Every structure is written in C-alpha cells, then in structure tokens.
Amino acid sequence: MQTNYQVANTQALPASAHKVLRNTYMMLGLTMIPTVIGAFIGMTMNFSWMAGSPILSTLIMLGVMFGLFFAISANRNNSFGVVLLLALTFFLGVMLGPILQVALNLRNGGQIVGLAAGGTGLIFLTLAGIGASTKRDFSFMGNFLLVGLVLLIIASLANMFFQVPAASLAISAVAVLLFSGFILFDVNRIVRGGETNYVMATLALYMNIYNLFVNLLHLLMALMGERD
Template sequence: MQPQVHMTGQVTQELSLQHNRVLRNTYMLLALSMLPTVIGAVVGVQAGFTFFAGSPLISFLLFLGVAFGFMWGIERTKNSGMGVVLLLGFTFFMGLMLSRILQVALGFSNGASMIATAAGGTGAIFFALAGIATVTKRDFSFLGKFLFIGLVVVLLAMVANIFFQIPALSLAISGVAVLLFSGYILFDISRIVNGGEDNYITATLAVYLDIYNLFVHLLNLLMALTGERD
C-alpha cells in the first residue's frame, strides 16, 4: 500500500511541476510578446496607420480575417518554434491595429496620461486576478460558458454599433468588455494552473488577447469619461 501512495504522490508532484513550467513559460513568452506589440503601435502611430478607414465594416471583417488566420497558424504550429514566430508576428500586427485608438487618444490634451493610466490599470487588474488564480488554485472553468456567451454578445453589439454609431452603446460595450476580459484572465490562468492547458504558446495567445482587449476597452472608457480637448 505504501509504495502505491508514494507513486501517487510522485505523479501529483510531477504534474504540479509541469503546470508550473507551462505557467512560467507562458509568462516569459507573454512578456516577450509585448515588445513587437509596442513596436507595432509606435510604427503605426508614426505612420498614421489606418486599415480601410473609409469603410469600418470592411476594416472590421479584414481585421477578423487576418487575426483568425494568424490564430489558426499558431494553433497548427503550437508544438514547434514556428508557433512562437507566428505569435510574435501576430502581436506586431495587433500593435499596428492598436495604433488607431492610440492616435485618437493622443488627439486629447491628456492623451498620454490616459494611455499610461489604461496601461497601469490593465497591469494592476492582470496581476491581481492572475495572483488569485495562481495562489488559490481554484478551478474557474465554470465561467467558460458565461464568458463565451458574453463574448458573442459583445461582438454582435460591436458590429451593430459600426452601423448605428451610438456613443452610449460604445461606452456600454467597453464597460461590459472590461468585466468580460477580466473574467477571461481568471479563466485562462486557472486553466494553466490546474492543467487544463498544457501548451504555453496557446496559453500565451489566450492571455495576450485578454490583456490586449482589457487595455483597449479601459482606454476607450477613459477617453469617453476623462478625455480633455485643447
């Protein structure tokens, strides 16, 4: 009986070490992925990057096409170095796309401080929620269904607002999205900690998208509520 207990304990310890390794690699790749994002954003702002600005719907659909193309490629190559290359290419593309809202923010007299506040707020929310998921080791997988439904609703509302251009709806979408992607941070980090995700490239992609969207919607709220024109 004793050897069996010993073996069970050894397996549990090995699984725990594997989960910690995935989490550590995820954080390392996540930190690295911020570099091409920043480079892409700076290049986009300096170049005045636009993506079919004359047609918001076509721009949105093209963005989704390119983004899902990258994500499909990352998923297909997640067990090789090419997965890392595609992920970093994707984060550069997302940095370029981020430059659009940064250009709008910098049009306000307090634009730089709003961007800094959104970045700081995103960091604080991420570290707090990631800490909760890591320390408590609680399984937040039960949130998955609710978060997915919320994501579909937010996407549909965003598409609708392309046509209606209602400021109050944009504000409501961002408010819900901040809560939604905060929930996704708990969900995704919890999956890594509890062994639901064992590939650090896929894990990094999921957490990166959580952070990216959280930042964008926080900045959108700040611009709507505290933006100051000259």
C-alpha cells in the first residue's frame, strides 16, 4: 500500500505543477492588460520631476514596488493577492512612460519599441519552452542568478551617481542575459514543483519579462535610435 501511494503521489506532482504553470500563464496574460493601459497613461504624463530628482524618484518607485511585493506575498492565497498583482502591473506600466516617451521621440521609435516587445516575447517563449519541457534541473542556477541580481542592483545604483553611458549600456546588456536566465530558472522551478502558488509564480515571471523588455529597449535605442 505504501509503494502504491508513493507511485500515485509521484505521478500527481507533475500534473499539479503543470496546473500551476497553466494558471500562471493565464494570469501572466491578464497582467498585460493593466500594463498596457498604464503605459498609455504614462506616455501622456509629465515626468520632469523624475529627471530633476532621479535618486529620490527611484527610491519612491522602489518603495512602492517593494511595498506591493510584500502585500502580494502576504495575500498570495486569496483573491486580494490577484488584485494587488494587477495594481502592481498597472503601476509598472505607468513607470514605462519615461522610456517610451524617449523612444517614441526617435524617428524610428515605433519600430524600436516593436522590436523590443517582439524580442522579449521571442526570448520568453523560447526559454519558457525549454524550461518547461526539458528533463534537466536548472536549480543550480539559483545562487548564480541571485548574486548576479545583487551585483546588477549595486552597479545600477552606482551609475546613478556617475552617469557613465558606456556603463549604462553594459548594465542593460548584463540585465538582458540575467533576466533571460531567470525566465528559464523560474519556469523550470514551477514545473518541478518548486513554486506551487500561481500568484507568486506570475509575479516572478512578470518581473523577468518587464525588466527584460526595459533593458532590451534601452539597448536598441542606443544602437539603432535615429535622432533628428
């Protein structure tokens, strides 16, 4: 009887994990709606106060973000967690306003934004497909990605003071690689039962996609942007 139970439990785990992944993908698609709405609103707003006080504005943004992260985590097992997640994606959509305003002021800005969005989608679909279908366990990447994220945050904060364009591009290039790695790691972790809550799984994947898009857009603007 014990052997039969173990076999049944082993068979149930992948089915449960794939259910979490399916719900995560559905929720991820839903989060794009407030993000797009927020982005359109952000493109009409005046963000000159952020340019005048970049450090203060960054601290405010991080404070709101981490406050929502904490609230989402605390409510991850109830419907209010979904509401908070959608609120976060709306806020982050609005925060896309400054970079989208700069991008769309370029002569080929629409093309660049489209390429960044398409590139982000292609990277996500490719790596998520690998992470979900492969038998390989990518948990070994966890510590490396975490250290990389900490170093990336430190480098980004330091460059706020020094404002070195080459360093900014290097940081964005590293960020593209890092968050691509996180997509592979997080999807693989969901499939292997390492994350059983679809709200938290959606939050992780959404932040990966968001940061991947922003940094890819920054790189494309610098490399392809046609200014008048």
